[in-house]
Amino acid sequence: MVQSSTQFHSNDDFSHEAVICVRQAQAAFADLLSGAGLEGARPTEIGRILGLDKTLAWKVSKFSDSSDLLKAVKHIPGSGGVEIVLKAAQAKGVDSNRILAVRDADRVFRDFVRNRAGDRRSFEAMLAAGGRDDKIELEERKAFYQSGSAIWGVRAKVQFLTLCIKPSIDNPDRLDMLQLSGFMKFERLRSDVPWIIRRLWHSDTETTPNMEFKRAPLCPEASTGTSLPLIPEFCSQPLPEINQFVGTDGVIYDELAPGIVGKHGSLDCVTGEHYRSALPRYWSEDNTFGRYELMLRTxxxxxxFDVFIHESLTNFGEFSHSIYGLLEGRPSSGEGKSHDRPVHEAQRAQFLGAPPIVQASHIGIYPGLINYAFDRAQWGSLSEFRGYRCVVEYPATPWCLTMECPISKE
Known part of the structure; x- marks a missing residue:
């Protein structure tokens, strides 16, 4: 039997001890089931023979059979459930040594969790540190979303950003860009909560501001000056009420005003802008890749997050996406910057084709919105573009979602 200890020196020590604790508990449960004539039995049979409810029978079956350590841990019954199982096994005449082995292994496991992690959720997170389980992480992020919504008093079904990039009509060495963004089914859970949805500033390097490019709303009749460039045709009606103010840092902030709570106050807020000569087109020592960011704070x-690249930009390579955390407030440049510590390492973006298939399952207006933007900007057809997409469920805000591609020297 493994004895719990508080003397450890590395994550390898933790992982090794955790494996022993979990595997011993699994072996003890499997031996118990064997003693009851239930070796390899399905959950329904375990529940019927031992008189367990279907949830507890499912946990016992999945825990004792799982070869995946993380999945096994998710199914360990609580201490009360373990005692129910042991009493049922005893009533079926299972040998007392097998029952004692389960009780001892369960005690060692719980002591280990308490001494090393404090609680089960923390233990599972520590156990997953060496390799992610996508299903478990998604469950955690969904819980984070639900808690965050309750705490902050807002939530949305979808946040999106679309960037369309082509050679500039004003300068052959620069790029023009269409930017579409917004929230779909944004809801307030408290009526007194305003929510910032745009911070207006620009830089073409990590530190140097650049306002040389020209920017214009796609729907100028609905937007003046620095106001949020709403596209009324794709927003909910009446139009979302927007407040704007300038911070002491000189940044212009746009916020959704407080309003009706719940589904009756649900709104769609869609914006669009046209940037001319916004970005450098060709490779240089300080322009070796294209990086485009979406800040996730809601x-x-x-x-x-979609990026559409014109077919003539053959020097732009395939896109990948990464996620960086903003909670620490790391510097944006220099030593220790946030891009040195990704939450998720770069993964290849989904290729949407050339021409791209633009349908998005959670944004019904999307194809119409893209066509509207191209018509307004007089950009011709999307058939001249190739597309890339990243989809994230329940982001653990605040995050920075990045789409990036190499720029070659051709």
Whole structure:
């Protein structure tokens, strides 16, 4: 039997001890089931023979059979459930040594969890540190979203950002860009909560401001000056009420005003802008890749980030996406910057085709919105573009979602 200890020196020590604790508990449960004539039995049979409810029978079966350590831990019954199982096994005449082995292994496991992690959720997070379980992490992020919504008093079904990039009509060495963004089914859970949805500033390097490019709303009749460039045709009606103010840092902030709570106050807020000569087109020593960022600060269920690249930009490579945390407030440049410590390492973005298939399951207006933007900007057809997409469910805000591609020297 493994004895719990508080003397450990590395994560490898923790992982090794955790494996022993969990595997011993699994072996003891499997031996118990064997003693009851239930070796390899299905959960329904375990429940019927031992008189257990279906949830507890399912946990016992999955825990004792799982070869995946993380999945096994998710199914360990609580201490009360373990005692129910042991009493049922005793009533079926299972040998007392097998019952004692389960009780001892369960005690060692719980002592280990308490001494090393404090609680089960923390233990599972520590156990997953060496390799992520996507299903478990998604469950955790969903719980984070639900808690965040309740705490902050807002939530949305979807947040999206779409960037369309082509050679500039004004300068052959620069790029023009269409930017579409917004929230779908944004809801307030408290009526007194305003929520910032845009911070207006720009830089073309990590530290140097650049306002040389030209920017214009796609729907100028609905937007003046620095106001949020709403596209009324794709927003909910009446239009979302927007407040704007300038912070002491000189940044212009746009916020959704307080309003009706719940589904009756649900709103869609869609914006669009046209940037001319916004970005450098060709490779240089300080322009070796294209990086485009979406800041995620709102509790949302789904995030969709698309980039459409004109077919003539053959020096732009395939896109990947990464996630960086903003909670620490790390510097944006220099030593220790946030991009040195990704929450999720770069993964290849989904290729949408050339021409791209633009449908998005959570944004019904999306194809119409893209066509509207191209018509307004007089950009011709999307058939001249290739597309890339990243979709994230329940982002653990605040996050920075990045789409990036190499720029070659051709």
């Amino acid at each position: 509790p949302v269920e789904h995030v969709v």
